[in-house]
Amino acid sequence: MAATPALLACDWGTTNLRAWTLDADGAVLVDRDFPLGVSKLAPGEAARRFEAEVRPAMQGEGLPAVMCGMIGSNLGWVEIPYLDCPAAAGDLGAAMAQPAPGVRIAPGLRCPGLAAAPDVMRGEEVQVFGWLAADAARRTGRQVVCHPGTHAKWILIEDGRIVRFVTAMTGELFAVLRRHSILRSDADPDDPDAFDEGVVAAGDGGALAARLFTARARVVGQGAPAESTPAYLSGVLIGAETASLPELLGLADETPIALLGDPGLTRWYARALTTRGREVSEHDGEAAAIAGLSALAGLEGVR
Amino acid sequence: MAATPALLACDWGTTNLRAWTLDADGAVLVDRDFPLGVSKLAPGEAARRFEAEVRPAMQGEGLPAVMCGMIGSNLGWVEIPYLDCPAAAGDLGAAMAQPAPGVRIAPGLRCPGLAAAPDVMRGEEVQVFGWLAADAARRTGRQVVCHPGTHAKWILIEDGRIVRFVTAMTGELFAVLRRHSILRSDADPDDPDAFDEGVVAAGDGGALAARLFTARARVVGQGAPAESTPAYLSGVLIGAETASLPELLGLADETPIALLGDPGLTRWYARALTTRGREVSEHDGEAAAIAGLSALAGLEGVR
Numbered sequence: 337m338a339a340t341p342a343l344l345a346c347d348w349g350t351t352n353l354r355a356w357t358l359d360a361d362g363a364v365l366v367d368r369d370f371p372l373g374v375s376k377l378a379p380g381e382a383a384r385r386f387e388a389e390v391r392p393a394m395q396g397e398g399l400p401a402v403m404c405g406m407i408g409s410n411l412g413w414v415e416i417p418y419l420d421c422p423a424a425a426g427d428l429g430a431a432m433a434q435p436a437p438g439v440r441i442a443p444g445l446r447c448p449g450l451a452a453a454p455d456v457m458r459g460e461e462v463q464v465f466g467w468l469a470a471d472a473a474r475r476t477g478r479q480v481v482c483h484p485g486t487h488a489k490w491i492l493i494e495d496g497r498i499v500r501f502v503t504a505m506t507g508e509l510f511a512v513l514r515r516h517s518i519l520r521s522d523a524d525p526d527d528p529d530a531f532d533e534g535v536v537a538a539g540d541g542g543a544l545a546a547r548l549f550t551a552r553a554r555v556v557g558q559g560a561p562a563e564s565t566p567a568y569l570s571g572v573l574i575g576a577e578t579a580s581l582p583e584l585l586g587l588a589d590e591t592p593i594a595l596l597g598d599p600g601l602t603r604w605y606a607r608a609l610t611t612r613g614r615e616v617s618e619h620d621g622e623a624a625a626i627a628g629l630s631a632l633a634g635l636e637g638v639r
Numbered sequence: 640m641a642a643t644p645a646l647l648a649c650d651w652g653t654t655n656l657r658a659w660t661l662d663a664d665g666a667v668l669v670d671r672d673f674p675l676g677v678s679k680l681a682p683g684e685a686a687r688r689f690e691a692e693v694r695p696a697m698q699g700e701g702l703p704a705v706m707c708g709m710i711g712s713n714l715g716w717v718e719i720p721y722l723d724c725p726a727a728a729g730d731l732g733a734a735m736a737q738p739a740p741g742v743r744i745a746p747g748l749r750c751p752g753l754a755a756a757p758d759v760m761r762g763e764e765v766q767v768f769g770w771l772a773a774d775a776a777r778r779t780g781r782q783v784v785c786h787p788g789t790h791a792k793w794i795l796i797e798d799g800r801i802v803r804f805v806t807a808m809t810g811e812l813f814a815v816l817r818r819h820s821i822l823r824s825d826a827d828p829d830d831p832d833a834f835d836e837g838v839v840a841a842g843d844g845g846a847l848a849a850r851l852f853t854a855r856a857r858v859v860g861q862g863a864p865a866e867s868t869p870a871y872l873s874g875v876l877i878g879a880e881t882a883s884l885p886e887l888l889g890l891a892d893e894t895p896i897a898l899l900g901d902p903g904l905t906r907w908y909a910r911a912l913t914t915r916g917r918e919v920s921e922h923d924g925e926a927a928a929i930a931g932l933s934a935l936a937g938l939e940g941v942r
Contacts, residue, residue, distance in 0.1 A: 418860075446860065450849060451840035453857035487852060503856070504848035508820050509812075516815045518808070537754035543883035544847040545807035545876065546753060549790060553806070554756035557721075557749065573848065580846035 341365055344396035345629035348382075348407035349459055350375045354625070357394045362630040366394050374411040382413035383436055402633040404442040404625075405459035408433070418446035418456055422497040425465035429632050442632055447500050450584075455503050460489045460596075463621050466628025467596055468496055480587060481594045483621070484574075484601040486511070490581045502584065506577045507601075513573075514566055519551050527567035528607070530560075534571020535608045541580030547572050570604065578608045590615065597621040644668055647699035648932035651685075651710035652762055653678045657928070660697045665933040669697050677714040685716035686739055705936040707745040707928075708762035711736070721749035721759055725800040728768040732935050745935055750803050753887075758806050763792045766924050769931025770899055771799055783890060784897045786924070787877075787904040789814070793884045805887065809880045810904075813873055822854050822872055830870035831910070833863075837874020838911045844883030850875050873907065881911040893918065900924040 342360040346353060351373035357366035370393075372385055391397050408416040414435040419427060423445055432440040444458030460483045467481065468474045479493040486507035492500045513519050525531075537550045551569050554560040560568075582591070592615040595602040602618045609616045645663040649656060654676035660669035673696075675688055694700050711719040717738040722730060726748055735743040747761030763786045770784065771777045782796040789810035795803045816822050828834075840853045854872050857863040863871075885894070895918040898905040905921045912919045 449853055449856050449860070450842070450846075451836070451853040451857065453853055453861035453863070455852070455856055456860050488848075502846075502849050503852040504846065505821070505852045505855075506848040509816075509848055509851070512815045512819045513812075516819045517811055533754070539753070540845070542843070542845045543753075543805075543807065543880075543887045545791075545809040545812055545880055546805050546884060546887065548812075549758070549806040549808045550752055550754040550756055552808075553752050553758055554754065557752070557759050558756035560756070577846075577848055581849060584846045584849065 339365060341395060341399055343630065343633050343635055344391070344394055344399045344401040345626060345633070346390070346401060346403040346407070347405050347459055347462070347625045347629070348403050348412070349373055349405040353390065353407075354622075355390055355394050356626055356629075357396050357399070358626065358630060358635065360635055362626065362635055364626065366396075368393060374406045374409065377411070382407060386413075386439075399438070400633060401439045402432075402442070402629045403440070404462040404629065404632075408441045408443055408458055413439075413441060416441055416443040418454075419443045421445055421447035421501070422494070422499040423461070424497045425469065425628075425631060428461065428465065429634075432632065440632075445498060445501070450502060455501060457489055457501060457503065460491070461498060462628035462632065463596055463624040464491055464493065464498060464628070466624035466626065466631065467594070467619055468493065469627055469631050470624070479594060480585070480591055481596050482581075482605060483597045484595065484605050485597060488577065490585060492585065500585075502581065504577050504581060506573050510570055510573050513548070513569060519548070519565055519569055521562060521565045523563035523566050525566035525570045527564055530564035530567035531571040531604065531607065532611065534568040534573075535575035535611050537568075538572045538575030538579060541576040541583070544576050547576060571608070574604055574608045578605060578612060578614070582614070589613070592617065594619055596624055642668060644698060644702055646933065646936050646938055647694070647697055647702045647704040648929060648936070649693070649704060649706040649710070650708050650762055650765070650928045650932070651706050651715070652676055652708040656693065657925075658693055658697050659929055659932075660699050660702070661929065661933060661938065663938055665929065665938050667929065669699075671696060677709045677712065680714070685710060689716075689742075702741070703936060704742045705735075705745070705932050706743070707765040707932065707935075711744045711746055711761055716742075716744060719744055719746040721757075722746045724748055724750035724804070725797070725802045726764070727800045728772065728931075728934060731764065731768065735935065743935075748801060748804070753805060758804060760792055760804060760806065763794070764801060765931035765935065766899055766927040767794055767796065767801060767931070769927035769929065769934065770897070770922055771796065772930055772934050773927070782897060783888075783894055784899050785884075785908060786900045787898065787908050788900060791880065793888060795888065803888075805884065807880050807884060809876050813876050816851070816872060817869055822851070822868055824865060824868045826866035826869050828869035828873045830867050833867035833870035834874040834907065834910065835914065837871040837876075838878035838914050840871075841875045841878030841882060844879040844886070847875075847879050850879060874911070877907055877911045881908060881915060881917070885917070892916070895920065897922055899927055
């Protein structure tokens, strides 16, 4: 009876809710996205929409549910205080809140930030713990994970505990510049040559406001095709991030970097980091989220 | 007869046309802005609107007109090729185009850029030459001018010639982040304490995408008032530019920097640079534009 539903696992973020119905071995039985990100919910609405829309669609009536992401913020179902780093998977599990019978939500993590304020995340930490759980070799010594996205996270792990992370709003810079600036364009950013050109133009990652202007200058002053601007812009931004964040975190040149997240994004980070001589590996964020939520739920078939 | 009009001087940019009617001594008789920036003009429309709207409003019928800015671009009255650096005021004067009787337009400048493409400017160079003309001591040796704005220019001058410049799109980053990102806010950015906090958070100017995220973290994680975000954001961006551009240009710590432009902007640059121990001076861009255009026109009363 491997196909018996055992858990409803949810990565419930700002713009989207991603849900999986899992059996006791962590295998996916149902897999769906819902346009119910917390930014689209009215106050107090999360519980009702989950019970009325998500459970039925996921064939998850009566199942225990485990969630992570912004659903644990003040915009979500219930606000769960951030857990301070260093934090291991077990700490996260012990700090889960239960806002309704059978529903548990993991807290996010907090650590000292670049300025006086702390840095924070909600959701990526569960993917990291899922990724750590998938290979015993990752659970001792030091690991560096980069999780690209709207707000990319660079995460330092020591012996299975997240000790520090830094957020870079690279994805958001790309989105606003591509839509609203002099660099705006609807063209497809999937252009490896223009991307590589941008990575080179990013230099050491400093003086970003000046590096970005080269995206304009190459079109106006050098006749580069305007439709290559999004790919070039992506190259400058990811190039700058991948040059400056490892330095900011004090990583040695030979430290391997695990890229965890959407394969459509990790491949560009891998490309930029490889150009810089970095050793990288790519790991699917969805598989890691499922593994992390399964572990938090204590599914028997999942360690 | 000091009040006899002698010249119609125009700084005709992307969003705006600023015009001055001057007497033979370069004194301002009429002073007006027109919402006729080249981005708002239909192709071929510049000449007609200038003659039909600007001349009458400026009491400038029959006067010689001298112009600078984007009016000399492919969006303007006539496209005038960029002049390559190094370039002195006399070179600019000799390269002016005359698209209609009595109307002369100065070219912009071009120099090798940060990436393969050249960097370019149209308009700021006339302010720089006006600023140089105002003081004999500026016309020998090295000068460094920073012209803040949507696309800030850092300009190196040797013996009265512009030898190199770099553009940083700091003002545009501020505008798009303030309007369209998670940092959006309509609050007044005139908050010196929050600005200073942002300058400190900018650090050495590297890893800007990560420094910018501190603007979010201080509100979410530390309870800073959301209405201080624009000033803090301005501090991070101007702090990063003023930290990294002098380094990019290889300026020694003791090199004085002349800030030339809108006094409402130069004061924030002065604040950030002074925080970093830089020696700065502030100079009004409008006076410099008038002086530069007067000199290009060869007004007798102006050297």
